[in-house]
Amino acid sequence: MRTSKPITVTLGSQQKSLDARLESGAYSSASEVLRAALRALDREEEALNEIMREKIREAIDDPAPDINADVAFARIERLHAERMKSGQ
DSSP: OOOSOOOOOOOGGGHHHHHHHHHHTSOSSHHHHHHHHHHHHHHHHHHHHHHHHHHHHHHHHOOSOOOOHHHHHHHHHHHHHHHHHHTO
16 A cells, blocks of 8 residues: 655756756656655754754753843844944
């Protein structure tokens, strides 16, 4: 029994990339290219999620005192205002 369903995809400028992979012989179908791309995207997202989990763990374990949210937002607003004045 089939667990997937056919879909229609418009690739735009990525069509050249797909065609090049098919022409190289690395893949035998557009479906194979898209499955490989989705697996790569899954790996990338998982790696980013792990980085974020680690950053959160570091922040939670940081012995430095917490900064009040009002103070933090005031600093951000000040930095933003300074950048706007300097044209950055």
